[in-house]
Amino acid sequence: MYDQLRSDLREARRASGMVWARFAREAGYGEAYLRNVENGNRSVTADVVTAYDRALKTGGRFARALAAAPPVIAGDVPWNRDGVLAVLGELVDGGGVDRRGFITAGAALSTSARSWSRVLGARLPGHPASFVGPALLDHMEDRLDHLRRVDDELGSGEVHKLARSELSLAVKLLKSLRYRGPAADRLYAIAAEAARQAAWSAFDQNRPGIAQRYFDASLRGSAEVGDRIGGAYALSFAAIQCYSSPGQAGRAVSLLDTARTHVKGCGTPRMEAMLAARTARALSKTGAKKGTAHQLHLARTALDKGRREHDPKILYWVDYGEIEMIAGSSALELGDPAEAVRCFEAGLHARPGAEEFPRSHAIYLARAAEAHLALHDLDAAVAHANRAALCLGVVDSARSASQLQGLRALLAPHDAHTGVREFLQTG
Incomplete structure (x- = not known):
């Protein structure tokens, strides 16, 4: 359907007799952009077909065609x-x-x-x-x-x-x-x-x-x-x-x-470690303490086997720091903030720098702050919260922002604490 629409756009433009430069000017788009639309390198969007209708005076023909185009429903496709x-x-x-x-x-x-x-x-x-x-x-x-x-x-x-x-x-x-x-x-x-x-x-x-x-x-x-x-x-x-x-x-x-x-x-062992750690995190959401612990043991044991020559390069981020951060998140989920703090600290020690992974670092720091808060250690909670906010910096991530927003809500009842109040006032 979309290929036919591209063809119709091309034929209508050619039939108009307008050279590319004039047509692009009338449509309000760059010539190269519209060429790419017709060639299939750019999407046929509602704005584009409206521009064609306007420049070619087709009375909304292409806008109606796009609106009538049935989306591909993946479940029905072999x-x-x-x-x-x-x-x-x-x-x-x-x-x-x-x-x-x-x-x-x-x-x-x-x-x-x-x-x-x-x-x-x-x-x-x-x-x-x-x-x-x-x-x-x-x-x-x-x-x-x-x-x-x-x-x-x-x-x-x-x-x-x-x-x-x-x-x-x-x-x-x-x-x-x-x-x-x-x-x-x-x-x-x-x-x-x-x-x-x-x-x-x-x-x-x-x-x-x-x-x-x-x-x-x-x-x-x-x-x-x-x-x-x-x-x-x-x-x-x-x-x-x-x-x-x-x-x-x-x-x-x-x-x-x-x-x-x-x-x-x-x-490879690194792939096994990643899948086991994420299984542990999923199990922690179900409250399965023994299952979570077993999967974390499998993840750590797999990493102990070391790297392999044929490790997929997509797994560059799988290391002890990541596994311990996942372990900390799991412990926090299961209501064990002391274990969560221990794991988060181990993870931060194994991966001390935030430069390469600031988004995930911010998420884990926010969770570490939550764990410290559960242990009534407001000073440590604020310290981790400030580091989390600093990590986010130029990071564009709704998920990370939501994590920090949730932490702010948890800290709000403790605004009598100077550090908490200052953190909340930073916006």
């Missing part, structure tokens, strides 16, 4: 190559309406995980594919690797747009049939990672419905080429979206169990 392209293409074409809340999105993620598992279950288990291809694909992977660092340091505000841009390029190349065989497989894996980054950044900006759709697309892309590691990685982030919503922690555990099942035999 899990095959054509289905992957349909879902990815609809997202690239601007299907960004957030129609789901956390709970509905959680149910949809569970459905996507089951389909991902079914597709991979039909494949023989094995080690990750060794993707090959031209230098262009190397550059795309390098940019996605850079975006992961941008997300760590600056938050998700700009990352969503940049990840969608990388996804758009990948979809264009896939549709062009320029690459075949292993190179095409590698391109699907790239598209899957771009979709995962778009999903995670949408969730970090408190847009669960949009995040769910990108997670679904990421799982489809990874399943299409048998990329178990990439798909399991996407599921681990989808699990965070689930356990961050009331009543959805059980779904998170299920997603992580699915991920762990399919990387068994092809993952």
